[in-house]
Amino acid sequence: MWSSIVGVVLVIAIVLFIVGALKRVRLWRRGKSNPVPFVAAISSIPRRYLVDLHDVVARDKTFANTHVATAGGLVASVILMLVVFVFGIGNLVTYSLMALTFAGMAYGAMKVKKRRDNPPSNLSKGNWQRLPFSLLAFASSGFILSVLLLFGAHSEPLVLVALCLAGVIFGLAELFFGVFSGGPMKHAFSGAMHLGFHRRQERFGGGRSTGLKPIDLNEQTLGVEKTKDFYWNQLLGFDACVQCGRCEKVCPAFAAGQPLNPKKLIQDLVVGMAGGTTEKYAGSPYPGKPDTPCQGAPDKPLFEGLLSADTVWSCTTCRACVEECPMMIEHVDAIVDMRRHLTLGKGQTAGKGVQALDNLITTDNPNGFSPTNRANWSVDLKVDQLKEVGKTDVLLWAGDGAFDLAYQRTLRAVVSLLRAANVDFAILGNEELDSGDLARRLGDEATFQRLAIANVKTLNKYQFSLIVTPDPHAFHVIKNEYPDFGGNYDVMHHTEYLAKLTEQGKLAFNEGKSQAATYHDPCYLGRYNGGYDAPRYLLNAMGIEVKEMERSGYRSRCCGGGGGAPVTDIPGENRIPDMRMQDVRDVNAELVAVACPQCAVMLEGVVMPRPEVKDIAVMLLESLAEDTQLEQKVG
Structure with a gap:
């Protein structure tokens, strides 16, 4: 008798889950279109969950084991419950397997409870504090019911069965109805979908995708003014946040007391997507900002009440948050998208950013130096310039630090090392413009694209095998962001190239003085x-x-x-x-x-x-x- 009740409850819970899932899908679809092949996305989820996601989760060994026991036990136990209580395949094997999976889940739930008994400051609290009890109620009740089935107790003892049924219903309400209500467990569904429909598909399978994506400068809205201006799968990514606070722990701006907390930012964007207020958020606030509830809505400008501009200007774009996020959320993309609107749409770049961008527009470098002096650092070194030689093996990209006396020591050292290794190299001289890194990170996509297109046009005039630069920012932009503008080059950082020369025996070094x-x-x-x-x-x-x-x-x-x-x-x-x-x-x-x-x-x-x-x-x-x-x- 009671096994039939469990089957009915399970079917109702699954129906509620489907309704809740459709509700969340409708919220995501408020964003801009960004097609991802459906079948390929869905089929990729299991591997991405078991490999890519768990590669990040496993950095915390203790919690990784907890996550495997809890999440794995949940999925396996629900499948077995369907097999037993809905499809009626009940025997010694299925009952035993169900008992084992519930036991594993109960073990994980106890670990979750221990973690939540005295949670670290980076963990959000509030509704998340009830999660271990929901998991324990579901897992322990399911385990007892499995044992009763193993011993043939289909109708008695009634009091114990009633309590277990209540525990299963309580757990299912959290696990399945929570998707509908936006509770803690919504991240399980959103997270799975996010892995499949991720905006950066290249990140999976050991790949790397870090270059910012260009925007169409002819669009009516430049950058992101409202949450509906994000792509739909970006909104999906925000909804996947589990509020673990790993991003918060590693954020340099948060540690410095600047008004940025990447976890809080993502949760605010979820409010902007779904509407309502931020009052249910129970994590660390933005440093130095009053922790007062704010209103959000998909059609409401983000910087009219929900967010402060200082929050997005505090980011150093270091990607520490992205690197640590177990749900693989792209915080930096979202921040730069919002900066693009502030800079291009409203002309509200913070601090001296306005002056730096003006200088880039007028002099092609952020400090306003005369562009005809860019190659002055190399005059006495008599370095070949490409416009004179036409082709070379290695193009040495100086970067905008060529105007800085301290950085010139590095450039001059690289020149000497390349000559010591008999490398055929040249520079662009005054033909080289700023790479555009600063403009793009400040949200001035128009200036970045102008610089990128101009540099690509110059580079494509000449023949060379490799670009080498001591500037990681120029290295990254040319390697990963210029291909969108027709600039496909082999690019190496100077340490990579010098290491290669050393391995080949073209450079040899004496051991220096002993120094810590x-x-x-x-x-x-x-x-x-x-x-x-x-x-x-x-x-x-x-x-x-x-x-x-x-x-x-x-x-x-x-x-x-x-x-x-x-x-x-x-x-x-x-x-x-x-x-x-x-x-x-x-x-x-x-x-x-x-x-x-x-x-x-x-x-x-x-x-x-x-x-x-x-x-x-x-x-x-x-x-x-x-x-x-x-x-x-x-x-």
Whole structure:
């Protein structure tokens, strides 16, 4: 008798789930069209869930095991309940399997409860605090019912059966009706769909997709003014957020007390999509902002009550949040989309961003220097220019740091190292324009596209095999964003190319003085492009044993120099470069090796006393073995 009741309850719960799922789909479809093949998307979900998602979840071993037990037990137990209670296939095997899956889920639910008993600050609370009880009620009740079936108790004891039925109904209400009501478990459905219909399909299967996507400058609305201006699968991604706060833990702006919390931002965008207020949010607020409920609606401008412009201008675009997100949400894409509207639609770029963009428009560099002086750093080095030689093996892209005296030391060191290795190389000289990185990150897509198209036109005039640059931001833009404008080139960061030359025996280095050194991973070389090994290889080639900071590799803390942050200059409680220098001090390093001109500027800006900051190229030139030394020295 009671087994029939379970079957009916299960069918009702599934119907409610389907209704709730359709409701969520309607919310997502308020966004702009972005076609993804349906069958391919659905069929890709299992592998992406088991491999790509769990590659991120598994970084926290304890929670990874909890997630496997809870989520895996839930899916398996529901399938077996359908088999037993709906399709009537009840026997010793199915009863035993059902008992095992419920037991596994109960184990995971106990771990969830332990985590929620004293949750860390990054975990959202509120409705999420009831989740372990819903999971436990469902899992323990289902386990008892499975045992009763194993022992043939189909009608007695009635009190125990009634309690278990109540527990199953309570659990199913959370797990299935929660999708309809927008409860915690909606992330299970939204997350699965997000994996299949993700806007960046290239991220899966070990791929990498970090380049910003272009927008049509002829569109009526440039960038995102309202949530309906996002693509529908971006809205789906926001809805998948599980509020774990991993993004919050690694965000440099949040740590510095600037008014950005990536988790809170995503939840605010969900409110903007679904309508209502932010009062149910029970996580950390934006630092320095009053935690008062705000209203949102799909047709209401985001910056009229729901969001503060300072929030999106605080982002350094370091992608630490994206790297840590177990649901693979694209926070940076959303932030830049909103910046595009503020800059292009409203002319409200923060801080000195307006001046930097004006300079890019008038002088093709953000500092307003005369474009005819771009190649002055190389005059005494007598470096070949492509307009004179026509073709070369390696094109050395100087980047806009060519106007900076400190960065010129790096460029000149690279020139000397290339000559020591007998590399055929040249530069564009004054034909080189700014890569457009700053313009694009500040939301000025029009200026970026103008610069990109002009640079591609110049590059396509000449013959070369490879572009090498010491600037990770230019490296990233040319490699990953210029292809959208007809610029398809082999591009390498200078550490990658110098490591290759060293491996080939074209460069050799003496071991330098014993010095406690660490290495700071630039965001645009590391997280954006996976460039972690080459810099460390070169440091080891000089006999330097790297003392790794706690925040290194894919978890490296941003220097604070990306995303236009130095020019938007949103105030906080601390400075990001000061926090990064403290990471250096924590490992007792006397020297921090860098591989990015912006990182060098930011870290050198930390007040003394502090460890020395030096680019790897400069260090390599100082360590160059005598038989490959050049007479020319770095100026």
